Amino acid sequence: SLAWRRTMDIIQQAAPSEATVLLLGESGTGKELLARAVHENSTRATKPFIAVNCAAIPESILEAELFGYEKGAFTGASTARDGRFEAANGGTLFLDEIGEISRHVQVKLLRVLQEGEIERLGGGGKPRRIDVRIVAATNVNLAEEVKAGRFREDLYYRLNVIPVSVPPLRDRRDDISLLAQHFVQVYAEKNGKAISGCSPTALERLTEYGWPGNVRELENAIERAVVLTRAGHTVIDEDALPREIRDATPGTASASSLTFPIGMPLAEIEMRVILETLRHTRGDKRLTAKLLGIATRTIYRRLETTDPDAADGSEPEPGDARLAAEEV
Structure with missing residues (x-):
């Protein structure tokens, strides 16, 4: 690009x-x-x-x-x-x-x-x-x-x-297919799989996605897709990609990840929005604060009352009231 x-x-x-x-x-x-x-x-x-x-x-x-x-x-x-x-x-x-x-x-x-x-x-x-x-x-x-x-x-x-x-990767969309191909080669060799690239639909999803985690997120997504692609398949299909990439419109998170039941307290909604944004920024608190238009110290203050693992952008345990979207 x-x-x-x-x-x-x-x-x-x-x-x-x-x-x-x-x-x-x-x-x-x-x-x-x-x-x-x-x-x-x-x-x-x-x-x-x-x-x-x-x-x-x-x-x-x-x-x-x-x-x-x-x-x-x-x-x-x-x-x-x-x-x-x-x-x-x-x-x-x-x-x-x-x-x-x-x-x-x-x-x-x-x-x-x-x-x-x-x-x-x-x-x-x-x-x-x-x-x-x-x-x-x-x-x-x-x-x-x-x-x-x-x-x-x-x-x-x-x-x-x-x-x-x-x-950021969202400003380098012409590079996404080249980077994806590079990571496919790296992780196909590492996992002993004869995968040569991505299907046209998978490439389309990769190109449309907003990539808040940039190249690191793309690399992680391709590694996951290589691991989950079944033996005998020579290309990565969109089904092997993370759900947020398959479902999201360009530059957004999956809609299902931010659905709230009627009557949920405002503080709980705020926490879920923070955790979802942290997940997409791979735990980058300053970037999360910037995207949400709040002070970084507010992120730290809110996280003091929740599961510390969530601060790393990792998935909460099933049953947690503050669940972010499922990866798969």
Whole structure:
């Protein structure tokens, strides 16, 4: 697609330089693959590429993970340990979900970008020189985070040297059939099946669907379809696709997933809408809040009163009053 070609053009131009790259886009759009492309097309290609999902590491240990620590730095630190920056020395460090790091870690990251040095926890203020190129990614609007006081302005400008907008899959519909074919080949080989592609009707459903989970959701859908396609069948039919893809009109969830009985309390309806949207965003709370037009903290507050498994976009147990739609 034209949108993807424009993105790749910027990546190819940026890769040979030493400039910091900031990838901007929704979850599941392939930002880590683009970060790897930057690394593999740079002069650092033979050196390490280290990826860190800042949102997946608890805030209490993120600093130690990134910058390392000395023996005795904290309870349980029986030996010294390199952090991710030192592991990536000479190469590229990919910091995904950079908008989730605390202000304290932001200060230390700014020092890396300005001075090219880190300080381990318990290091007594002794700096360590490092040579690392940073590629960062976020699915939030960092400029708005700066205005809200949650992200340092000086760090934002240090990261935003070469911003690259990564288009969502719904804006790359010409790519869906190519991506689907690629994933069919990958998972057919992995599962030992002689599946060559998708039927015309299955491709039509895939192309019409809104893909709130982007490429990651497409990959999961194709893997599922390959597994469920019976032996002897050489193509994936639409019956093997998840129900929301078969039933949904373009860009929407399945209508059956948001049917409410008369008399259901408004709070219960709100919760089911939140859970259904979380399911389609694969647990991305910020994207869910954006789609619903509410604050992210509202999502967290509502989830405090429900099953914690639902926050990951997983299916609730049968009989739960807050059931999202069945996958199959």
